[in-house]
Each structure stands twice: as structure tokens, then as C-alpha cells.
Amino acid sequence: MEKIEVNTYLLNKPFTTVSQPFGEGVDVYKVKDKMFATLARGKMGKADSNYWWMNLKCDPDEAAILRDIFDAVIPGYHMNKRLWNTIILDGSIPQGEIERMIDNSFLLVVGKMTKAAQKAILQR
Template structure:
């Protein structure tokens, strides 16, 4: 998945709000004002085969799952500028299958929703048809 398709998928999650609290080039995706992902142009001069910058996606994870994903994919590393135990950074270099990226986004969103106060969680559950 590239930056554009990841952005569209993140944006499609119910009640998602996009903010830029850190820098203009960093999109922060929130549900009920709680962050579940960030998307930004990578650091360290990483580029793809076309010479375009590689974007980075941060997602919240279960700590055990975070470790497993890091072992399985070299382009998944501990969360950049995040709690390294609870967040992973995914380099969007094409090496992680799109379905896996979507699943990680879904789990990140669900982790945040599950930890919302009851009234806010019920509001999201309604939007999700649950």
C-alpha cells in the first residue's frame, strides 16, 4: 500500500478525525480524540525504486503481536517517537502485504475504541452496526 491508499483506508474508519498537532507533514488519525495512527513522510532519506520518499505509518498494537510482526517483517520496527512496546512503525515500501497493513490498522482502531469510555464506545459501536 502507498501513502494515498493508506490515508484513504484510515480516513474510512467511522468517526475518524485527522489532525496535525506535531507538524504539517504528519497526519494524526483519531477516534473520539484518541490517536490510533500517524502517517508521515519517512526520515533518513529513505526512497523507493522510483526515488520517491517512503512514508511511515504508526499503529497501536498488542505488545506480543507487535513483537511477532517485527520478527516477520523487516520493515516493521518499534514505533518511531512512540511507546515502543505498544506501537509499531511500518515503512510503506511495498514489502508488507496490503491485507496485513489493513488488518493492523483495524486492530489499532479497535484497541482504541475498546478503551474509550462507555458512552463514546457505544456511539462508535452504533456507527459500526454493533
């Protein structure tokens, strides 16, 4: 997936906004003010990579499995490495798998919200 496709997919999630609280070059995606993804060129904003890097929240067991399966999935860069993965968008991971990882990150964050917030988000 390319940056534009990823950005569109992320922003199509209900109640999602994007901002740059960490500075220019690092997009932070939030659902109801709770972060579920980041997207930046290279090492989260450093211009030493030709690829976009995306951080996504992940179940700890699944995070480890994904790192074993895909070379382009590494422990979350500048994140809690147990709960976050960095996905290097180098074209080696199928689009459907990237979308599934995004969906899981979104649902993990929504799952920690109040029942009322969950209902409002998931019914949309």
C-alpha cells in the same frame, strides 16, 4: 499500499479525523480525539526516505511477532516502543495485513473508551 490508499482507509473509520499537531508533514489520525495512527514521509516528517512511515498501536505480544515476521515493521518511532509499531510502506507487506494492523490499532483505542462511546463508534 500507497499513501493515498492508507489515508482513505484510515479516514473511513467511524468518527476519525486527521490533523497535524506535531507540525506540517505528520498526519495524526484520531477517533474521538484519541490517536490511533500517524503517517509521514520517512522518519516521521524528515525527508530522508522515499517511503511513508505509519505508526499504529499494537498489543505488545503481537507487536514483537510482527517485527519478527516483517522487516518493514519496527518499534514505534518516537512512540512507546512496547505499544506502538512503525510500518514502513515499502510494498513488502500485503495490503490486507496493513489493513488488519490498522483495524487492530483502531479497536485497541476504541476499547479503552467508555461503553457508550464504544457503542456509538462500533454501531456506525
